Amino acid sequence: MNPALTAPLLHDPAARGRAAWVLASVVLLWPLLVIGEFRPWALLEARNLNVMGHFLAGFLPPQGSPDFLRELAQATLQTLAIATAGIALAFLIAVPLALLATQSLSVSRLGPGPGQQRARWLRRAVRGLMMILRGIPELVWALVFVRVFGLGPTAGVLALGLTYGGMLAKVYAEILESGDQRPVRTLLEAGSGRLAALCYGLLPGSAQDLASYTVYRWECAVRASVVMGFVGAGGLGQLMDQSMKMLNGGEAASILITFLLLVLLADALSSWLRRLLANTGTGNSAAGVSALALTLVGALGLAVLLSFHLLEIQLGDLLSWDAAQQIGDFFAGFFPPDLSPAWLHKVAQGALETIAISALGTLLAAVGGLLLALPASGRYGRVAAGTTRFVLNALRSVPELVWAALMALAAGLGPFAGVLALAVHTCGVLGRLFAESLQNASATPRNALIESGAPPLAAFCYGTLPEVLPQLVAYTLYRWEMNIRMAAILGFVGAGGLGQLLYVELSLFHYAQASTLIAAMLLLSIAVDSASAKLRSLMNQ
Amino acid sequence: MFRLDAISLTHANGHSALREVTLATGQGEQLAIIGPSGAGKTTLLRLLGASLRPSSGNLTLLDTLPWALAAGDLRQLRSRIGVAHQTPPLPARQRVITAVLAGRLGVWPWWKALASLVYPLDIAGAGKSLAALDLAERLFDRCDRLSGGQLQRVGVARLLYQKPQLMLADEPVSSLDPTLALQTLQVLSAAAKARNATLVVSLHAVDLALACFPRIVGVRDGRIAFDRPATEVDETLLRDLYAAEGRQLPIQDHPLPIAEDASDAMPTPVARRNHCA
Numbered sequence: 078m079n080p081a082l083t084a085p086l087l088h089d090p091a092a093r094g095r096a097a098w099v100l101a102s103v104v105l106l107w108p109l110l111v112i113g114e115f116r117p118w119a120l121l122e123a124r125n126l127n128v129m130g131h132f133l134a135g136f137l138p139p140q141g142s143p144d145f146l147r148e149l150a151q152a153t154l155q156t157l158a159i160a161t162a163g164i165a166l167a168f169l170i171a172v173p174l175a176l177l178a179t180q181s182l183s184v185s186r187l188g189p190g191p192g193q194q195r196a197r198w199l200r201r202a203v204r205g206l207m208m209i210l211r212g213i214p215e216l217v218w219a220l221v222f223v224r225v226f227g228l229g230p231t232a233g234v235l236a237l238g239l240t241y242g243g244m245l246a247k248v249y250a251e252i253l254e255s256g257d258q259r260p261v262r263t264l265l266e267a268g269s270g271r272l273a274a275l276c277y278g279l280l281p282g283s284a285q286d287l288a289s290y291t292v293y294r295w296e297c298a299v300r301a302s303v304v305m306g307f308v309g310a311g312g313l314g315q316l317m318d319q320s321m322k323m324l325n326g327g328e329a330a331s332i333l334i335t336f337l338l339l340v341l342l343a344d345a346l347s348s349w350l351r352r353l354l355a356n357t358g359t360g361n362s363a364a365g366v367s368a369l370a371l372t373l374v375g376a377l378g379l380a381v382l383l384s385f386h387l388l389e390i391q392l393g394d395l396l397s398w399d400a401a402q403q404i405g406d407f408f409a410g411f412f413p414p415d416l417s418p419a420w421l422h423k424v425a426q427g428a429l430e431t432i433a434i435s436a437l438g439t440l441l442a443a444v445g446g447l448l449l450a451l452p453a454s455g456r457y458g459r460v461a462a463g464t465t466r467f468v469l470n471a472l473r474s475v476p477e478l479v480w481a482a483l484m485a486l487a488a489g490l491g492p493f494a495g496v497l498a499l500a501v502h503t504c505g506v507l508g509r510l511f512a513e514s515l516q517n518a519s520a521t522p523r524n525a526l527i528e529s530g531a532p533p534l535a536a537f538c539y540g541t542l543p544e545v546l547p548q549l550v551a552y553t554l555y556r557w558e559m560n561i562r563m564a565a566i567l568g569f570v571g572a573g574g575l576g577q578l579l580y581v582e583l584s585l586f587h588y589a590q591a592s593t594l595i596a597a598m599l600l601l602s603i604a605v606d607s608a609s610a611k612l613r614s615l616m617n618q
Numbered sequence: 619m620f621r622l623d624a625i626s627l628t629h630a631n632g633h634s635a636l637r638e639v640t641l642a643t644g645q646g647e648q649l650a651i652i653g654p655s656g657a658g659k660t661t662l663l664r665l666l667g668a669s670l671r672p673s674s675g676n677l678t679l680l681d682t683l684p685w686a687l688a689a690g691d692l693r694q695l696r697s698r699i700g701v702a703h704q705t706p707p708l709p710a711r712q713r714v715i716t717a718v719l720a721g722r723l724g725v726w727p728w729w730k731a732l733a734s735l736v737y738p739l740d741i742a743g744a745g746k747s748l749a750a751l752d753l754a755e756r757l758f759d760r761c762d763r764l765s766g767g768q769l770q771r772v773g774v775a776r777l778l779y780q781k782p783q784l785m786l787a788d789e790p791v792s793s794l795d796p797t798l799a800l801q802t803l804q805v806l807s808a809a810a811k812a813r814n815a816t817l818v819v820s821l822h823a824v825d826l827a828l829a830c831f832p833r834i835v836g837v838r839d840g841r842i843a844f845d846r847p848a849t850e851v852d853e854t855l856l857r858d859l860y861a862a863e864g865r866q867l868p869i870q871d872h873p874l875p876i877a878e879d880a881s882d883a884m885p886t887p888v889a890r891r892n893h894c895a
Contacts, residue, residue, distance in 0.1 A: 087741055087742060088741070089715070089737060091713075091758065092737055095736070519707075521707040522708060522709050524669075524707070525701070525703065526723055527696075528668070528669040528696060529667075529699070529700055529701060529721065529723070529724055529780060530693050530694065530695070530696035530697025530698070530699075530724025531697075531720070531723035531724050531731075532693065532723070532724075532728060532731075534728055534731075534732075535723040535726070535728060535731035535732075538731065538732065538735055539709075539712070539716065539720040539731070540707075540709065540720075541709075543710075543712040544709040544710065544711065546711075
């Protein structure tokens with residue numbers, strides 16, 4: 078109690094840092110707004126209002142004629158089949174890659190033995206291949222394959238197979254390396270082969286995780302194959318694309334409803350399967366593999382066969398010498414990429430536009446998500462919570478690309494449509510996550526403030542926000558990372574960025590320019606990956 | 619200042635926390651509530667803070683009936699009542715300055731509350747409250763860097779900064795060492811006296827209560843066991859109050875000069891000098 082000892086600080090020592098942050102955000106935000114062509118008033122322009130009004134007016138009643146419903150059912154089945162066949166292909170690609178990339182299965186590391194250098198380079202090459210496969214979005218693959226194999230599901234299946242193959246391989250390798258490494262090491266040291274060591278040393282501990290992740294990826298594949306049709310790769314998306322081009326609101330409404338049902342169904346099926354998987358293996362039967370697992374594997378095999386049959390994909394034709402030559406010729410056209418300064422400049426602009434779209438979209442989504450999370454977390458009663466939760470679910474069930482197509486109608490072609498599309502979809506995702514954070518936050522600080530007469534807004538800002546804010550920021554950054562990738566392909570439906578350039582160049586058969594664009598997308602994806610990894614390790618310190 | 623008239627409170631789970639409690643104070647009065655754990659001290663304070671609604675009986679706070687008020691008026695009434703909690707409900711990542719300034723949220727307009735999140739608007743005021751509790755140098759620290767005892771004093775500083783007419787404190791010094799505990803109670807008492815505010819403090823340590831408060835209310839099993847001037851609280855009364863807690867009386871081993879004639883049966887408690895005067 079001797080105030081003379083320490084002179085009282087009469088200014089906030091953190092103020093300068095905060096001011097710098099605010100200044101930096103404003104300086105950064107301004108060009109983003111310009112590049113992203115942020116023009117909310119475009120939504121209110123008479124022409125756009127007219128188009129959108131007519132389109133939306135057509136939503137009621139949804140198209141329900143038997144002919145259309147038959148078409149719809151067929152497209153739905155095709156979508157499911159694309160997803161299933163795509164995952165099967167991805168699995169075939171992923172397993173050898175994962176086995177090659179998994180360090181703990183390396184024999185040459187023991188000792189170290191002979192061939193260690195070679196093995197290390199091989200692993201590096203495999204990891205690079207995995208990165209390229211998953212770094213190029215499936216929609217880009219689809220767009221490219223449509224040029225080779227023509228319109229239809231074949232392109233969709235191949236695209237899913239490649240991108241998801243890369244993703245599965247990466248995660249498989251991670252799962253295999255995260256478990257207990259001693260059993261497999263012991264086996265390898267005892268001279269067993271790599272496959273045997275995998276089956277006896279690694280799979281027992283990780284089979285459940287591997288299966289569960291594969292099922293989750295199937296669920297994602299259903300969502301992805303829904304939009305695949307927008308570039309002509311079959312399924313519901315193709316139907317939706319046609320309806321929207323004809324501004325047929327009734328059909329679009331029916332298809333949207335089917336979208337939602339399909340996504341919900343896939344969600345439910347996948348979580349049911351994963352629960353089932355989590356509960357297997359507790360039995361004490363003599364057989365190494367339970368009857369349930371056998372049934373599941375059988376059903377899975379049947380589903381894959383049916384999918385390929387339904388899609389009428391002749392794998393033999395794809396693997397024939399003619400096809401290989403055709404594909405080879407086609408891809409040769411992509412090399413060398415166009416690296417002229419003028420084109421690089423344009424690509425850089427496209428990349429900047431992509432980043433601006435993703436940043437603005439995510440920022441808007443974070444604001445909207447927080448506003449919707451307040452009622453969704455149940456602080457304004459159960460009715461409000463139920464309603465907002467439904468709205469949030471609806472927002473995030475419609476894929477970004479479909480939103481982008483809708484927003485291109487509402488706000489005109491260009492990056493702003495992409496901003497809106499990302500904002501709306503991400504708002505649904507973040508709103509739900511934010512609401513969960515708010516619900517999990519301790520209520521006492523806020524209640525104590527309410528009990529000393531603070532108004533609800535102030536009590537929220539002083540009592541709840543400080544606790545949840547870091548989590549909200551982490552969620553937002555994570556979604557931004559995903560949205561950068563998404564913004565690169567939204568342009569396929571005219572929403573600006575790299576995607577729009579790519580779509581145009583491919584339509585004009587400018588393959589050299591297209592390959593520069595694809596390389597730019599890949600670089601962007603890799604940069605985002607490593608930046609977020611860095612950021613995460615910084616935040617964890 | 620407040621009046622409880624035959625107040626009973628039964629929790630939703632059927633537990634009867636308070637039964638037929640009658641208690642009143644005048645403006646500027648200071649009193650300590652003592653009693654064994656689970657006697658109903660906290661419930662009583664929460665009633666006085668208008669955060670719990672009595673099941674029956676009449677409750678008057680600052681000359682109004684809180685539970686007959688409209689929402690806006692109840693909020694205004696609450697802003698004139700301040701509470702220091704045993705475990706201060708402060709968000710871990712909040713800075714001390716913000717936590718203290720939050721005491722005035724009931725009075726500040728909303729724009730001021732929001733602006734103060736960007737730049738603290740009353741650094742001098744918050745600093746003064748903290749300086750009184752010997753915490754001036756922690757002004758810009760984050761709450762999760764503070765010890766439990768320091769946090770308790772931040773809670774008291776928020777109460778001081780709020781300047782309420784009815785000051786309530788629920789075991790506000792339970793994590794402090796004896797010297798600091800005494801100092802903190804002295805600061806609370808002096809602040810209440812300076813503004814002629816009413817002060818009600820629940821304490822676990824009997825000796826502190828007797829040393830610092832002129833009026834002692836003993837609570838047991840949800841009833842008022844006794845309510846008399848500190849000078850009239852004797853050992854028998856205290857032993858009855860704490861009968862369930864074994865032979866020892868809960869006292870804080872603080873460095874008050876022990877009365878010369880204190881017998882060996884009971885080390886300190888009835889040292890009855892008014893150290894808070």
